[in-house]
Amino acid sequence: MTQPQLPIAQWRQRLPIIIILLVAILGAVVLREYLSFDALRDNRAALIAFRDSNYLLTAAAFVLAYIAIVSFSLPGATAAxxxxxxxxxxxPGAAxxxxxxxxxxxLIFLAVRAGFGRSMAAKIDASDxxxxxxxxxxxxxxxPVLFSLRLMPVLPFFVMNVIPALIGVRISVFAATTFLGxxxxGIIYTWVGAGLGDVFARDETPDLGIIFEPHILGPLLGLAALSLLPTILKSLRGKERDV
Incomplete structure (x- = not known):
């Protein structure tokens, strides 16, 4: 018995996420060595020279390249x-x-929601x-939930872009919690990047584990817990009313 084919409209809806998956696989194979800390170290002089000669063009090209890295889930987001x-x-590096x-x-949220999110959300709502x-x-x-998960990335960045799209989270909330979370x-790692000149001069590698230092991790955990406090209190009040 043959399986029913998807309507052309559904294939069109899923085309963006299919393209993202194909580019992500290709990028993981082809671009990994070019989107790395080693590539930045080896090409730092050329990058600085180009930036000094074409600042606005460099800034625009960097932002577009970063958007492509995230939207296609390419390797090298930390290096970027x-x-x-x-x-x-x-x-303005952090900005x-x-x-x-x-x-x-x-962009990847919209692609996933267009391809699978609406149908998945409907199936979840119809389930029990x-x-x-x-x-x-x-x-x-x-x-509060998405903001706290962005603050403390217990899930990979790609997963946090996909799950909200599948369960029907509003795009305005997704964008706001992503930006703020x-x-x-982002500021911490940009700050690390700003000090790479001295790191290169000492022929060392940057300390990417700095975010787990107690004086940095502690405030982040506190902020994440604070963001969830209204949700916890609302849940407790609901339980009290049920008793």
């Missing part, structure tokens, strides 16, 4: 963040990094079980 700090300093990462995340209850809980507290980490 360091490059933003290295070429443009903490500011370039955060804005580009947010735009890239929104733990997945539906979890989805409804997230939808009821979209902003990645801001602390």
């Amino acid at each position: 963040t360091l490059t933003g700090g290295f070429l443009f300093g903490v500011f 370039f990094n955060i804005i580009a990462a947010t735009i890239g995340a929104v 079980g733990r997945v539906k209850r979890m989805t409804q809980a997230i939808r009821a507290n979209e902003f 990645i801001m602390p980490g």
